[in-house]
Amino acid sequence: xxxxxxxxxxxxxxxxxxxxxxxxxxxxxxxxxxxxxxxxxxxxxxxxxxxxxxxxxxxxxxxxxxxxxxxxxxxxxxxxxxxxxxxxxxxxxxxxxxxxxxxxxxxxxxxxxxxxxxxxxxxxxxxxxxxxxxxxxxxxxxxxxxxxxxxxxxxxxxxxxxxxxxxxxxxxxxxxxxxxxxxxxxxxxxxxxxxxxxxxxxxxxxxxxxxxxxxxxxxxxxxxxxxxxxxxxxxxxxxxxxxxxxxxxxxxxxxxxxxxxxxxxxxxxxxxxxxxxxxxxxxxxxxxxxxxxxxxxxxxxxxxxxxxxxxxxxxxxxxxxx
Numbered sequence: 302x303x304x305x306x307x308x309x310x311x312x313x314x315x316x317x318x319x320x321x322x323x324x325x326x327x328x329x330x331x332x333x334x335x336x337x338x339x340x341x342x343x344x345x346x347x348x349x350x351x352x353x354x355x356x357x358x359x360x361x362x363x364x365x366x367x368x369x370x371x372x373x374x375x376x377x378x379x380x381x382x383x384x385x386x387x388x389x390x391x392x393x394x395x396x397x398x399x400x401x402x403x404x405x406x407x408x409x410x411x412x413x414x415x416x417x418x419x420x421x422x423x424x425x426x427x428x429x430x431x432x433x434x435x436x437x438x439x440x441x442x443x444x445x446x447x448x449x450x451x452x453x454x455x456x457x458x459x460x461x462x463x464x465x466x467x468x469x470x471x472x473x474x475x476x477x478x479x480x481x482x483x484x485x486x487x488x489x490x491x492x493x494x495x496x497x498x499x500x501x502x503x504x505x506x507x508x509x510x511x512x513x514x515x516x517x518x519x520x521x522x523x524x525x526x527x528x529x530x531x532x533x534x535x536x537x538x539x540x541x542x543x544x545x546x547x548x549x550x551x552x553x554x555x556x557x558x559x560x561x562x563x564x565x566x567x568x569x570x571x572x573x574x575x576x577x578x579x580x581x582x583x584x585x586x587x588x589x590x591x592x593x594x595x596x597x598x599x600x601x602x603x604x605x606x607x608x609x610x611x612x613x614x615x616x617x618x619x620x621x622x623x
Contacts, residue, residue, distance in 0.1 A: 304503040306489045308496035315497070317351030322419035325498055329424075336509060338429040338454055338501045339420065340486035343405050344396060345497040346412050346432055346450075353403040358392060365390035365404050371531020378531065383409060384520040385449055387436055405434060409450030410515030417452040429454030429509055432516075433483035435492075439528060446487035448479035451516040455479070455508045478508060479516050536611035558614065562604045570594040571601045580617035581605060587622070595620070 309328045315321060325339065333339075347353065354361070366379040370386055380386045383405075391405040406412040409432050417430040432450030437443070448456065460474040486499035523529055530538060558581070559573050570593055573583045583602040587594035598620050605618050 306501045308490045309498045315345040315348040319349045321349040326423045333424045333426050335427045340431045340433050340499045342497040343432050343434040346406050347403045353401045355400050358402050371534050410517055413450035413452040431482050446483040448483045448516040451479045455512050456516050456518045533611045558608055571598040583620045585622050
């Protein structure tokens with residue numbers, strides 16, 4: 302396979318209501334051919350859809366969030382309503398007028414389908430379209446572009462059941478070709494060069510077709526996600542609620558440990574208070590020395606220790622009798 306990739310020059314600022322496909326067609330430096338893929342940044346797709354606003358960023362993040370995956374200080378990694386897991390739900394303020402913020406397209410695959418249909422109408426050739434966005438990766442430093450929307454091009458290939466050169470039968474190998482296409486386009490476009498559209502040519506013909514599943518096929522569902530919560534948030538969920546939380550229910554680092562420990566627990570025989578020296582005292586509420594009270598107090602103290610460690614809080618916790 303030999304690939305050729307080039308960015309479109311001179312597209313300029315995209316504004317709400319612009320016919321993005323026509324603008325792209327007008328800036329082609331050579332005619333498109335059957336099997337070309339256009340990689341378009343989500344930023345210009347959202348701009349054309351009129352999604353930029355002067356609203357409060359935190360409120361927009363709340364609205365775009367299905368649930369928090371992890372948080373550390375001001376950093377929020379969240380799962381969006383479309384299933385993407387991204388820092389700050391992919392909300393961005395770069396390459397916008399001061400004071401504006403913009404979210405990702407609400408239906409990235411739908412945006413890719415619409416853009417592809419319009420481009421094929423204008424150019425008369427069979428195309429693939431990938432809508433890309435920049436994302437970090439778990440366990441890896443740095444960012445790369447990924448496909449958040451795709452149409453007309455396979456989002457991934459399956460090599461399950463195929464033998465390699467040594468006769469080994471592959472089981473789970475599935476190259477995420479839409480992500481690889483987005484990454485290749487990012488290399489050509491450059492982060493700061495103002496090239497929101499890149500054309501790729503030379504991909505295998507068998508990768509093209511309806512592929513109506515789109516880039517959503519690349520999103521791992523929650524039941525199969527081994528890392529559905531960050532380490533801290535998994536501890537908080539387990540110790541305070543015991544279920545996968547939605548939206549923004551998890552407290553920040555400065556929230557009350559005592560309130561967390563009490564959440565979801567039946568504390569009829571134990572209670573916790575803050576001592577004068579700032580330590581926490583877990584008290585067994587029993588007038589006759591019933592062992593059940595000390596069992597409950599011990600469990601509450603352990604809950605507090607786990608939460609304190611998750612929140613990186615240095616606090617002394619003691620169990621005392623009433």
